[in-house]
Amino acid sequence: MKEKMNQMFRDKLFLVMLVLGLLTMVAAAGVVTIRRGNGQEQKPYVDMQGQDEYFAEEANDQMPLAGNSNAEVPDPESTQEEMQQAKAGNAQDNAVAEQEHIAKEAGPEKNAETPNGQSTVASGNGSGENAEAEAREAGAGGIAAAALVLDFADTSKMLWPARGNVLLDYSMDRTIYFPTLEQYKCNPGLVIQSEVSTPVEAPAAARVLEVGNNEEIGDYVVLDLGNDYTVTCGQLKEITAVQGEYLEAGALLGYVAEPTKYYTIEGSNVFLEMRHGEKTVDPLDYLE
DSSP states (O other), X not given: OHHHHHXXXXXXXXXXXXXXXXXXXXXXXXXXXXXXXXXXXXXXSOOOTTHHHHHHHHHHHHSOOTTOTTSOOOOHHHHHHHHHHHHHHHHHHHHHHHHHHHHHHHOSOSEEEOTTSOEEEOOSSSHHXXXXXXXXXXXXXXXXXXXXXXXXXXXXXXXXSSOOOEEEOOEEEEEEEETTTTEEEEESEEEEEOOTTOEEEOSSSEEEEEEEEETTTEEEEEEEEXXXXXXXXXXXXXXXXXXXXXXXXXXXXXXXXXXXXGGTTTOSEEEEEEEETTEEEOGGGTBO
């Protein structure tokens, strides 16, 4: 009997202890829950005071924001002043360039200094200035050997482009007979007898205006002598003159060619025509 009582006592004690244990566990869980609700739970890592401010300052130092009020903003007044100064500078540069262009167009003075230091004065109706301007144009293209002042006048004389008898005279006031054509007509130039391959020379200092060909006089060269005087030399071959270049008197133009079909009976020749403006003149009046 006594033993049964002891056994019952032990069983009750065990139950009491079990209940107390359960109550303790419930109480502990409630305390934890309450502490979590109050935000008083402990973090598992060390809290660095001021770390948010540190990283914010670091970011501001390394990456400046586009909208940062401390960024330098250009002054509108100073910007406008700089633009006005730039426009004024461009206008001044344009004015200087225009003055230089006008000075180039105006050309040098009438008195052109020769290589030996002497002054050559261009006379006439201003054609000396025109000739110098044309010389500069040719020289700019690398064609002219020297810039010549072309100042042919009514009293000037020319060299014969080739020596020989005059087969057909200049005649514009009356007709003359052309044997090959078997007809009478006016002749605007001289037909000078010459052998094939004879050198043909420039009759005066000139600029080459044109190098061309036509059916009647074959290959030809037109020379500008200055003051509206021009000379045409035809019936040529192997022309050495280049359009735009300046030639001294006696410079080679080319060589006498076989005659065209208009002059087969007259034979090989040099055709020489001279004009003053639009009017033909007699070359014999100017040949030496």
